[in-house]
Amino acid sequence: MPSEEFQLPAVAPLESPDQLRRQMAVSSRRVYLDHAAVAPLPRCSARSIVAWAEDLCADGSAHWSQWRRRVEQTRSLLAKLISASPDEVAIIRNTTEGVALVAEGWRWQPGDSVVVPQCEFPANLYPWLNLRERGVCVRTVEVTSDADNEEFCRAIERSCDESTRIIACSWVDYSSGRRRDLSRLCEIAHSRGARLFVDAIQGLGVLPLDVADVPVDFLAADGHKWLLGPEGAGVCFVRSERLNDLRVIGPGWNSVRHAGDFANKDLDLKPSASRCEAGTSNISAIVGLHASLVLLSGIARAAAERRLLEIRAWFAEAGCRSGLRTAVMPDAELSGIIAFDSPRLEARQLARELRRCGVIVSARDGRLRVSPHLYNNLDDAAQFGEAVQSF
Numbered sequence: 001m002p003s004e005e006f007q008l009p010a011v012a013p014l015e016s017p018d019q020l021r022r023q024m025a026v027s028s029r030r031v032y033l034d035h036a037a038v039a040p041l042p043r044c045s046a047r048s049i050v051a052w053a054e055d056l057c058a059d060g061s062a063h064w065s066q067w068r069r070r071v072e073q074t075r076s077l078l079a080k081l082i083s084a085s086p087d088e089v090a091i092i093r094n095t096t097e098g099v100a101l102v103a104e105g106w107r108w109q110p111g112d113s114v115v116v117p118q119c120e121f122p123a124n125l126y127p128w129l130n131l132r133e134r135g136v137c138v139r140t141v142e143v144t145s146d147a148d149n150e151e152f153c154r155a156i157e158r159s160c161d162e163s164t165r166i167i168a169c170s171w172v173d174y175s176s177g178r179r180r181d182l183s184r185l186c187e188i189a190h191s192r193g194a195r196l197f198v199d200a201i202q203g204l205g206v207l208p209l210d211v212a213d214v215p216v217d218f219l220a221a222d223g224h225k226w227l228l229g230p231e232g233a234g235v236c237f238v239r240s241e242r243l244n245d246l247r248v249i250g251p252g253w254n255s256v257r258h259a260g261d262f263a264n265k266d267l268d269l270k271p272s273a274s275r276c277e278a279g280t281s282n283i284s285a286i287v288g289l290h291a292s293l294v295l296l297s298g299i300a301r302a303a304a305e306r307r308l309l310e311i312r313a314w315f316a317e318a319g320c321r322s323g324l325r326t327a328v329m330p331d332a333e334l335s336g337i338i339a340f341d342s343p344r345l346e347a348r349q350l351a352r353e354l355r356r357c358g359v360i361v362s363a364r365d366g367r368l369r370v371s372p373h374l375y376n377n378l379d380d381a382a383q384f385g386e387a388v389q390s391f
Contacts, residue, residue, distance in 0.1 A: 006063035013298025017307040021375040036371035045291040077293040087272035090236040098220020098236035103127040105246035113137035119145040124199040145176040172202035177337025208301035232285035238273040252278030318385030340368040
């Protein structure tokens with residue numbers, strides 16, 4: 001007789017960052033330093049995805065209601081991560097989807113403007129540029145990714161006026177790794193009656209963010225970088241008082257209060273951010289992200305930040321000893337990303353050579369981008385430095 005109960009593998013929260021390495025199978029094969037691109041999965045997350053796939057294979061949708069409970073558990077964990085209410089969280093497929101929900105959902109009026117730095121990653125630039133077709137004035141701020149927070153915030157502020165409705169920017173710059181001052185950016189936006197949208201993908205999971213304290217209005221991030229989840233599941237935060245500022249893009253059966261009652265044809269939208277989840281969820285990715293979130297949930301965000309910046313310092317020192325150069329930044333602007341200039345080899349070539357040595361990094365904007373996580377250690381830093389020095 002088939003079982004009516006389906007149980008995903010249990011996951012225990014880590015008690016300290018040092019315990020994470022045991023979950024990362026990649027650490028026995030490679031020096032993996034590319035979490036700002038795509039992170040490897042923890043063992044527990046991979047096991048959860050496999051268990052769900054085997055359940056689907058063996059029993060079809062018999063346990064669908066239990067899969068749905070896992071979606072809601074994931075929503076609660078994402079909300080807790082940023083000190084939000086679960087009603088303020090939509091589970092999305094990727095950051096780009098979250099940007100589009102706000103860019104296309106805002107009720108734009110003739111003469112309205114949006115302000116966005118030209119150095120943004122395309123996911124947080126193209127959806128805003130696309131608004132020009134709708135008559136929105138899109139002001140791209142001429143500020144570089146290397147600008148410090150003072151210069152960056154001044155440039156943003158100069159680009160705003162009474163027509164500005166949204167400021168959109170990244171929390172951590174994908175190229176330079178500079179962490180932006182979200183509190184000040186909130187002040188700049190709100191003093192003009194505008195809203196702040198934040199692409200949080202390069203910090204969420206290892207850096208602390210409390211939306212009860214830092215009043216960002218909208219936020220989006222995928223789970224496949226610092227949250228150590230699979231591709232295809234992420235978070236969009238919509239502050240409760242901003243929910244009705246957005247029209248729903250592409251509503252579906254899951255957008256309404258009576259989701260599942262298919263005979264009821266009323267378009268009665270849910271009074272929560274989950275109204276943006278129009279159709280079926282990407283369950284395979286969500287169960288993997290859930291396991292990763294549980295795993296990381298035992299580590300206090302402040303402890304994670306301290307450990308990350310300690311590890312970052314090891315790799316910055318190892319790179320500089322091997323002839324690379326990196327900018328000196330204030331502690332408040334540091335993140336898990338280190339951008340190195342290479343005087344000997346072009347960055348893409350160096351990244352390829354390092355990959356052949358089992359050291360996985362990226363090249364971005366002509367620089368070597370190194371992005372270690374909490375499980376990387378001093379031995380990894382030494383191997384990275386030795387590998388760089390051999391070219």
